[in-house]
Amino acid sequence: MKKQIVGTLVAGCLLALMIAVPVRAQLPGTSIRVDIPFNFIIRGKTLPAGTYEIKTVGDSEEDLLIRNVADHHDHMMFQTERLDEAKPPHRSEIVFHRYGDSYFLSEILTAGQQVGSELLPSHAERQLKRELDNQTASNKIEPETVALAVY
DSSP states (O other): OHHHHHHHHHHHHHHHHHHHHHHHTTSTTOEEEEEEOSOEEETTEEEOSEEEEEEEETTEEEEEEEEESSOTTSEEEEEOEEEEOSSOOSSOEEEEEEETTEEEEEEEEOTTOSEEEEOOOOHHHHHHHHHHHTSOGGGOOOOEEEEEEOO
16 A cells, blocks of 8 residues: 555656646746847847847746847847647757748747747738749749757
């Protein structure tokens, strides 16, 4: 009987740890870092290439702050939408939509999490996509998805 109780307690503790560790990645103030080798756009603001830190602001998982580690003047707050992944990614990454030389931040995915963050396309991104769609087939530029690993 004692072995069953101890076994149940150990299993319960392990289960609690397995649940607590993934949630930690989404706690307010928890940050991720990423090297972005190109200028990119978030909500109409162009940020220069560099090493950036992204973290949640307040209690909301949707409110994020991105800040250039080397130059604290390059920062901004923005809102995201919940993105449900069918299969949790094996590594954390941020995803950009690329149209020619313009990169737009699109998604932020955390390893092992089925829930990510998605930015809805801005007016500028939608307009650029329409312009590219209207080009003739011979010189049409297809948008690309660019993913960068997070550390």
